Amino acid sequence: MRFFVFALFFAVLAGCSSGPSIDTSYTATGQGSRVQYIVLHYTAADLPRSLQLLTQTDVSANYLIGDSPATIYRLVDENRRAWHVGVSEWQGRTWLNSTTIGIELVNQGYRDTPNGRQWVPFNEEQIDTLIVLLKDIMQRHNLKPGSIIGHSDAAPQRKVDPGPLFPWKRLADAGLVPWPDANRVLLTQRQMAGQVPSASWFQQQLKRQGYTVEQTGELDKATRNVIAAFQIKYRQARYDGEPDTETAAILLVLNSMR
Incomplete structure (x- = not known):
């Protein structure tokens, strides 16, 4: 009898911890993806340091693309908010972490030398991989060309990534970014x-x-x-x-x- 009482008690607890019963047989037509933009960054670090920064600090991103090999790491699910863009605004929308997918590319950014600032080029394989990922994300979230922006677009007073060597024209040639004739x-x-x-x-x-x-x-x-x-x-x-x-x-x- 005592065993039965304990079993019933734990069964009740288990039922309570599972949450409310929800009927999912109806689906509203008035809905859409929370994602409005994709924001591109460089990490200004090598792969080990980039992974450490994006997984063990308050900074994060939905995706990280390595440089060699160009491995795609998913660090934050697309349905969750990544902390990648900070104080930001684009097309009148602010605090873009809530409405964007952040993609970081492993790239050192730039080095300041006695001969001036030297920017680090992106790996060709890395950009090829990025284009495949972008096409997939845009198709799934029904995003239009022009939905991809740089961190420097959303925060021009404090950010310069992905920098002047990022090949925006290649993204335009792939149909991802509008480009002027x-x-x-x-x-x-x-x-x-x-x-x-x-x-x-x-x-x-x-x-x-x-x-x-x-x-x-x-x-x-x-x-x-x-x-x-x-x-x-x-x-x-x-x-x-x-x-x-x-x-x-x-x-x-x-x-x-x-």
Whole structure:
């Protein structure tokens, strides 16, 4: 009898710990993925250090891609929030950890030398692997081209990754990122006849593109940082944050594609 009482007691406890009974026979049509963007980063470390940082500290990412071999590590399930982007904003949406998938690529980033800053190129196999992963994520979450951004896009005042050697054009050629037609850019630039638009114009156009930029009408440091972030992505030959007709033409062409 005593054995029966104990068995019943533990059975009740087990039933309580399993949670409420939920009927899952109905599914709402009004729903969608929580994921709105994919944010790309470099780790600024080698693979062992990258794994240590992303698994044993407060910083994390949904995926890490090694450099050689280009192994994909899933560190945080896509249904859970990874702590990879911090204070951030894109297209008016803030604190993007909640609505993004973060992908880190093992890459040292840059080295400051007596001859200036030297950026580290990405491994070809690593980018091939990234493209496969991006296509899979975008298909599953029904994301459109343009949903992939860099950390520097979402936080241009404090971040520069994935940097000016990241091959955005390869992602564009794979149909993942919108890219301005070179002939249209050249024609648009010629039409400007050497007249560089105002700081206010750049601020408005960059905001249309998705960047957070105060509409001050002044070419201040914050605006230059945003211009540089845009150039790092679309005009990698020169990313000094200076407004010019080529940057303006690229902006115009891209915004006309939206």
